[in-house]
Amino acid sequence: MSMCYSSTSPSFYKHHIPTLFKPVSISTRTIKPIIRSNCTPPPSSSSDDDDTNDIHQLLKILPHDLRHNLVMESKRDQLLEVILDLGRLPEARYLGDSGRRYLRDTEVSVEELEYAENAIGEIGGDNRAGITGTLHRISAVRNRKGVVVGLTCRVGRAVRGHIDMVRDLLQFGESILFIGRPGVGKTTVMREISRVLSDELQKRVVVVDTSNEIGGGGDIPHPAIGSTRRMQVSKPFMQHKVMIEAVENHMPEVIIIDEISTRNEVNACKSIAEGGVMLIGSAHGDRLENIIKNPVLSHLAGGVETVTLGDEEARKRNSRKSVSQRSGPPTFPFMIEMRDRHYWVVHKTERSVDALLRGEKPRVEVRKRDKQMKVIIEKWKIEN
Numbered sequence: 001m002s003m004c005y006s007s008t009s010p011s012f013y014k015h016h017i018p019t020l021f022k023p024v025s026i027s028t029r030t031i032k033p034i035i036r037s038n039c040t041p042p043p044s045s046s047s048d049d050d051d052t053n054d055i056h057q058l059l060k061i062l063p064h065d066l067r068h069n070l071v072m073e074s075k076r077d078q079l080l081e082v083i084l085d086l087g088r089l090p091e092a093r094y095l096g097d098s099g100r101r102y103l104r105d106t107e108v109s110v111e112e113l114e115y116a117e118n119a120i121g122e123i124g125g126d127n128r129a130g131i132t133g134t135l136h137r138i139s140a141v142r143n144r145k146g147v148v149v150g151l152t153c154r155v156g157r158a159v160r161g162h163i164d165m166v167r168d169l170l171q172f173g174e175s176i177l178f179i180g181r182p183g184v185g186k187t188t189v190m191r192e193i194s195r196v197l198s199d200e201l202q203k204r205v206v207v208v209d210t211s212n213e214i215g216g217g218g219d220i221p222h223p224a225i226g227s228t229r230r231m232q233v234s235k236p237f238m239q240h241k242v243m244i245e246a247v248e249n250h251m252p253e254v255i256i257i258d259e260i261s262t263r264n265e266v267n268a269c270k271s272i273a274e275g276g277v278m279l280i281g282s283a284h285g286d287r288l289e290n291i292i293k294n295p296v297l298s299h300l301a302g303g304v305e306t307v308t309l310g311d312e313e314a315r316k317r318n319s320r321k322s323v324s325q326r327s328g329p330p331t332f333p334f335m336i337e338m339r340d341r342h343y344w345v346v347h348k349t350e351r352s353v354d355a356l357l358r359g360e361k362p363r364v365e366v367r368k369r370d371k372q373m374k375v376i377i378e379k380w381k382i383e384n
Helices: 046-059 064-072 110-120 186-200 236-250 263-274 288-293 297-301 311-317 349-357
Strands: 028-031 079-085 091-094 128-130 137-142 148-154 176-180 205-210 229-233 254-257 278-284 304-308 322-326 334-340 343-348 363-369 375-382
Touching (some): 064 079, 110 148, 186 205, 205 236, 236 254, 288 297, 288 349
Parallel strands (some): 205 229, 205 254
16 A cells, blocks of 8 residues: 655665665755645544543533633643642643643642542542543542542643654554653654554554553543554553453554553563564653663563673673673564654664664664754764
8 A cells, every 4th residue: 555655764774675774974854744645634623623622521620710710821722731739739731831830829629629530430540530532631649548639630632743753664564662751742642653554554453552541531432543443451450461362352463552661561562573463652761771771671672681702702892701782682673762742763673772782872863843843854863
């Protein structure tokens, strides 16, 4: 199937176009806007209305005076989350803002938290809940007796456009892991990838959706994931079992999984990848180096082992006799550091891990947006 996308960056794909894979001077190019001929039509203007309706669903659980203040705020379209902590002033956080914005000068009361909790409904064992039909996430803070004393009400939006940063990688069918700090947009990206893979590329895609963060609250997945099927996880520690169940029972070509963190989940990812299923996943960690140093997550990058070299080999390498090296092939051939929403660093995992273990800086692709929001790719670059 042909894709409505500009040409790939050939120097980056050694295993696909080896004759072109040579160190070259740093270059840049602009990915042109997608020409939509056979692709899915662009979103209609009603998407803005849908986002507005979704926001009002979130506002319903808040005290009346806070709703009014948030609706009147000029930056309401950039609202990130609302924080309600017992005995403290309620605050709102916005994209791009580093400071706090208090919503009133009186503290949050027990009654207001109880009202919000009742409006939300059941909060799961992971202290998270969603609002049916939306992408919003509510996270609870409890005291030692199990009583809710704080809520983080995070706005979920179906944002389109992130896929332009990674669309060319999807056609190779290789697994991709997104790395980044909380709030940088990993889940938003995976949500859009699920839609593109299922609707535009006609893949059989299953989201294993712990806490309903990707597909939204309720039993019917949010339209933002397209025709992707969604398997919910009853308890967080069951996530790895649902991943295996998805492969065994539903024959997906792609599995999408958010927040990989435990050894069982890492082992499940490895088993699924070895079976030929493409994985799109995420993990917390600012850089690839964080993944390598993590004793659990390092196995996603191939694992690290210490070997002892002979005297002659150590002299050839000009190194110590005990060195670290990658112990096997990575589960995710591509790893993408999301430094922020518009600045990504793409690693060919094998090559980058080997370089880092040798004490060298890896060569990567830097993908970013310019002031006109066009994607710029810098190839074969040593990135600081």
